[in-house]
Amino acid sequence: MRFEPESLHGANAGLQVARGIMEGIKQEFPWISYGDLWTLGGVCAIQEMGGPKIPWRPGRIDGFASQATPDGRLPDGAQGAQHLRNIFYRMGFSDQEIVALSGAHALGRCHRDRSGFDGPWTFSPVTVSNEYFRLLLEEKWVWRKWDGPKQLQDKTTKTLMMLPSDYSLVEDKNFKKYVQVYAKDQDKWFEDFSKAISTLFELGVPRTQFVASEPWVMGGEE
Ligand code: HEM
Known part of the structure; x- marks a missing residue:
């Protein structure tokens, strides 16, 4: 989604607003990948809005425009x-x-x-x-x-x-x-x-090179 054509896929319409907000944080913490930053942002937002804690671990590697998925793989609200x-x-x-x-x-x-x-x-x-x-x-x-x-x-x-x-x-x-x-x-x-959502956030994250520690939860155990 960092590049066209994926950023222009119809189902991503409007997400440029969120990506723009996250860009300020990326500038401050340039060592985190966009993929990890965006999913971690989602996990934090859900918690801050009173939702459940979501187990999260880093490891999403940023791709390039040439690796974009074809259009049509995201859900279309007009369908059933x-x-x-x-x-x-x-x-x-x-x-x-x-x-x-x-x-x-x-x-x-x-x-x-x-x-x-x-x-x-x-x-x-x-x-x-x-x-x-x-x-x-x-x-x-x-x-x-x-x-x-x-x-x-x-x-x-x-x-x-x-x-x-x-x-x-x-x-x-x-x-x-x-x-x-x-x-x-x-x-x-x-x-x-x-x-x-934890499964969704980890789709495509390479896990065979290393074994990360237990998924951790923002704010620790209750
Ligand atoms: C099941 C298939 C899904 C369809 C067809 C769908 C479709 C849409 C559409 C059309 C919008 C409105 C975008 C806009 O006009 O700003 C939207 C917004 C949204 N979707 Fe989905 N979505 C789906 C699944 C999901 C999933 C899995 C999540 C997260 C787990 C999600 C989270 C949201 C949120 C939070 C918004 C509101 C964004 C805002 O307020 O700007 N959606 N979705």
């Missing part, structure tokens, strides 16, 4: 369950992990000038919680009538949104099973999310 499976199964994730990872949409929002979609998923977009799952199940979601891409809005306040890909988690029977578990049990979601 089959597409999510195509994208995430290739990386070795299960249905349960797809649902657990999607819960990150408790945070933040969609931007018209980035993805084209618009609005937040929850009422508390800077707090990590299982609200995304609860709202998916308990709200009535209707198609928003507007001139933008197809997305859903909550019938009650019309201020929240779901992408077609988010909504597929309650349309698909097997995905829905996990949405129901996580909507009821935030601790269970924290535990599963922590494991799945």
Whole structure:
């Protein structure tokens, strides 16, 4: 993502904002790789916003433009369950992990000038919680009538949104099973999310040359 064309892939739209913020830290600590800095930033952000501790270890080596992945390997919010499976199964994730990872949409929002979609998923977009799952199940979601891409809005306040890909988690029977578990049990979601995102952050990190010590946790043991 440091280079074109990967930085320009549609699914990365808007991430230049985050990369710009991280650049200041990279200048201050130039010895850390971009890959490690960005994942460590993610781990810290999740913790700071009240989420679970995520085991993290360094080792991601920065690549070059010539090693960019082809476009189309990242999920597309306009699509549904089959597409999510195509994208995430290739990386070795299960249905349960797809649902657990999607819960990150408790945070933040969609931007018209980035993805084209618009609005937040929850009422508390800077707090990590299982609200995304609860709202998916308990709200009535209707198609928003507007001139933008197809997305859903909550019938009650019309201020929240779901992408077609988010909504597929309650349309698909097997995905829905996990949405129901996580909507009821935030601790269970924290535990599963922590494991799945740790796996995601380590994909492609070379681990055969050396054996790192036990994964460590920011701030140490509780
Ligand atoms: C399941 C497939 C996924 C799809 C289709 C998807 C799609 C999207 C889209 C379209 C946006 C809006 C971007 C914008 O307009 O600014 C977004 C934002 C976001 N996504 Fe995802 N995403 C997926 C998975 C994930 C995962 C696995 C995570 C993290 C574990 C994640 C974390 C976020 C966050 C935190 C935002 C908000 C960014 C902001 O507030 O600027 N998403 N996602």
